[in-house]
């Protein structure tokens with residue numbers, strides 16, 4: 001059986017409450033595409049598709065001729081499939097978790113620790129920080145994707161402090177003045193920004209709930225009177241408040257960039273970068289970890305001290321948060337999303353309609369292949385038999401194996417592939 005190193009997977013769905021509902025969800029559409037008899041419930045959220053070997057959602061091997069039933073079990077048996085470099089660097093584990101997300105309501109504002117901080121937090125508070133790994137993440141938009149990411153340029157924050165008195169009240173006059181007078185001095189600005197954000201996050205609940213209600217009332221009235229509320233970021237405020245009433249995270253829109261990704265654009269979330277997903281469908285890839293420090297738009301635990309200490313207080317524009325992808329010099333069909341971490345790289349493979357025979361090249365790492373669009377017959381010397389690929393099919397490909405696609409759809413194919421290019 002060891003010669004079988006390429007096989008299809010049935011992947012785990014997570015029905016978190018924030019997911020898009022029924023067949024509105026890209027996750028549900030992919031599930032049905034990959035398995036026509038799958039049942040999608042009309043009123044149920046389909047939030048995430050997990051393509052990997054994480055214990056909370058280990059993929060099932062879709063071939064009963066293979067003795068192991070899950071990808072995790074199979075990798076434990078045949079760690080050489082990871083490729084020798086990856087196997088050694090990541091202790092015999094698949095280093096990444098590949099996902100599809102369909103976001104209907106905002107996910108919590110969060111940041112992820114670097115390796116050093118993760119180890120400290122895990123040792124001190126294992127109940128909140130379940131492992132000692134970092135968790136860099138990359139989101140690639142499938143549909144127009146909205147999120148919050150990183151601190152805004154200081155002039156924008158100062159503009160909101162002036163235009164939104166309820167926000168100014170939480171930050172306080174001293175901290176706000178310190179930020180204003182720091183302009184032009186990067187070190188002082190970082191310090192002042194930290195002070196402003198920490199002041200707001202440390203406010204007593206009663207204080208910020210009163211200010212938030214006041215603000216929501218004012219913006220609602222201004223909107224009803226036909227006034228432009230953009231100086232208070234009114235539309236986004238009311239949207240988040242309707243999802244998380246009374247949540248301190250509603251004020252974070254004055255500190256953090258509102259980022260909109262068009263399909264194919266990406267956002268990379270390195271250590272200590274504050275971020276939140278608001279709406280849309282995306283491909284996501286991350287290092288294997290559950291370490292998340294939350295800052296609002298959540299009913300979960302918020303660790304204000306850790307959060308305020310760890311964040312990256314470097315103001316930058318929203319456009320600078322879009323991660324540059326590059327064409328693969330070796331293959332004109334491939335676009336590389338290669339973040340500055342060893343754990344994962346994502347490739348977008350676009351086979352044009354004119355190409356009917358395409359080879360998914362071997363890499364020296366295990367990889368996971370997801371079909372987003374198109375049909376093909378996949379052939380590999382390392383597979384039991386040919387595999388029919390349709391929208392939603394997921395294939396595990398061991399290191400150093402290639403897969404030949406005989407494209408049967410008229411309009412070409414789009415695939416995403418996750419691997420680790422050490």
Ligand SMILES: [Zn+2]
Nearest residue numbers: 110112137269
């Ligand atoms: Zn995150």
